Amino acid sequence: MWDRLWINARLATMTEGAAYGAVEKGAIASADGRIAWVGPLAELPDRPAALAREVIDLEGRWITPGLIDCHTHLVYGGNRAREFELRLEGASYEEIARAGGGIRNTVKATREASEEELRAGALPRLKSLLAEGVTTLEIKSGYGLNLETELKQLRVARSLGKDLPVTVSTTFLGAHALPPEFEGDSDGYIDAVCAMMPEVASSGLADVVDAFCETIGFSYEQTKRVFQAARDNGLPVKLHADQLSDLEGAKLAAEFGALSADHLEYTSEAGAQAMAEAGTVAVLLPGAFYFLRETKQPPLEAFRNAGVPIALATDSNPGSSPATSLLLMLNMACTLFRMTPEEALLGVTRHGAQALGLRESRGTLEVGKVADLCIWDIESPAELAYRIGFNPLVTSVKDGRDVECCSS
Ligand SMILES: N=CN[C@@H](CCC(=O)O)C(=O)O
Numbered sequence: 483m484w485d486r487l488w489i490n491a492r493l494a495t496m497t498e499g500a501a502y503g504a505v506e507k508g509a510i511a512s513a514d515g516r517i518a519w520v521g522p523l524a525e526l527p528d529r530p531a532a533l534a535r536e537v538i539d540l541e542g543r544w545i546t547p548g549l550i551d552c553h554t555h556l557v558y559g560g561n562r563a564r565e566f567e568l569r570l571e572g573a574s575y576e577e578i579a580r581a582g583g584g585i586r587n588t589v590k591a592t593r594e595a596s597e598e599e600l601r602a603g604a605l606p607r608l609k610s611l612l613a614e615g616v617t618t619l620e621i622k623s624g625y626g627l628n629l630e631t632e633l634k635q636l637r638v639a640r641s642l643g644k645d646l647p648v649t650v651s652t653t654f655l656g657a658h659a660l661p662p663e664f665e666g667d668s669d670g671y672i673d674a675v676c677a678m679m680p681e682v683a684s685s686g687l688a689d690v691v692d693a694f695c696e697t698i699g700f701s702y703e704q705t706k707r708v709f710q711a712a713r714d715n716g717l718p719v720k721l722h723a724d725q726l727s728d729l730e731g732a733k734l735a736a737e738f739g740a741l742s743a744d745h746l747e748y749t750s751e752a753g754a755q756a757m758a759e760a761g762t763v764a765v766l767l768p769g770a771f772y773f774l775r776e777t778k779q780p781p782l783e784a785f786r787n788a789g790v791p792i793a794l795a796t797d798s799n800p801g802s803s804p805a806t807s808l809l810l811m812l813n814m815a816c817t818l819f820r821m822t823p824e825e826a827l828l829g830v831t832r833h834g835a836q837a838l839g840l841r842e843s844r845g846t847l848e849v850g851k852v853a854d855l856c857i858w859d860i861e862s863p864a865e866l867a868y869r870i871g872f873n874p875l876v877t878s879v880k881d882g883r884d885v886e887c888c889s890s
């Protein structure tokens with residue numbers, strides 16, 4: 483017997499086929515935290531009450547897979563509201579970074595914070611994401627830039643996943659910026675990051691390794707060394723690539739079979755082609771594009787033509803995207819990048835799961851996958867991208883159970 487059965491539901495399964503993989507008059511069941519049955523209500527093998535311990539009549543509400551935010555920097559100290567003011571007075575993101583502000587400001591605050599303080603700062607941001615139906619998210623380090631603080635951030639990220647109803651995928655981003663103690667010696671810092679890799683890997687605190695390949699970050703060659711060290715230690719990679727200039731980060735990510743390359747405003751057609759061949763997901767981050775008032779659009783058409791799966795994320799961070807609404811990112815991706823609402827929803831479900839290497843277990847409503855669901859009070863899935871600042875979530879379901887903690 484199944485544990486739970488939701489009937490009279492409209493399902494956006496996000497599988498291939500019909501738009502949104504929609505099933506108009508559907509049903510879905512969970513058993514032991516997994517999806518046990520999904521399909522048209524009329525095809526249920528027996529009366530609902532004979533099939534499950536609990537039957538829930540959704541009266542036509544929509545169900546989607548639980549949402550996935552595949553790129554965040556959620557755990558950090560302090561905030562950068564002062565830099566927001568400076569940028570409004572005319573300073574650019576790059577100028578602030580070159581003058582020793584930017585990421586380095588957050589590094590100072592993160593080094594000074596205790597684990598408890600970092601956790602207390604991250605909790606309301608995480609709860610805001612959960613209240614909109616996020617059931618899986620990625621959290622990066624990258625504001626420590628020394629082994630001790632990077633591990634501190636990763637421990638906080640892991641603990642959030644243990645204590646809240648959310649699956650957390652963790653990412654070691656040691657090569658995020660040059661720490662002040664390595665000023666003038668970026669190669670020396672990359673040596674240090676590579677030297678951290680064995681302990682990062684053996685700690686079990688990081689699922690993936692990331693780097694910031696950019697003129698204000700690290701070069702192609704330096705990023706390649708970080709990726710090689712990750713590979714030598716059995717960790718998969720992803721990359722902050724081609725955000726402010728084309729350093730061929732997309733190509734490098736593809737060469738290493740990266741799970742994803744993220745940002746990608748300056749990616750060339752050849753970079754998109756390489757990603758398609760490698761199965762690397764393009765993660766677009768409209769929050770950073772908006773907040774930094776970027777003008778160069780990511781090459782959406784090149785990704786579509788090459789068949790690159792496109793994901794979307796908040797990039798929640800204090801400097802370039804202080805966002806804690808994934809639904810807002812759906813709207814921004816459509817308005818700013820001209821993605822369709824269906825592409826946007828795929829970006830935070832099926833393709834978001836793929837970007838985290840979780841395609842087998844999450845991201846679609848299919849038998850055998852984890853029973854992470856969102857139940858929405860909407861007339862069509864396009865409404866999730868259409869509205870601005872409105873949350874139509876009725877409830878989310880994590881591992882088959884209703885999420886109680888974070889309703890708005
Ligand atoms: N691009 C680099 N990292 C972040 C920004 C971090 C920060 O400014 O604190 C990003 O993904 O946008």
Ligand SMILES: [Zn+2]
Nearest residue numbers: 553555722797
């Ligand atoms: Zn980022």
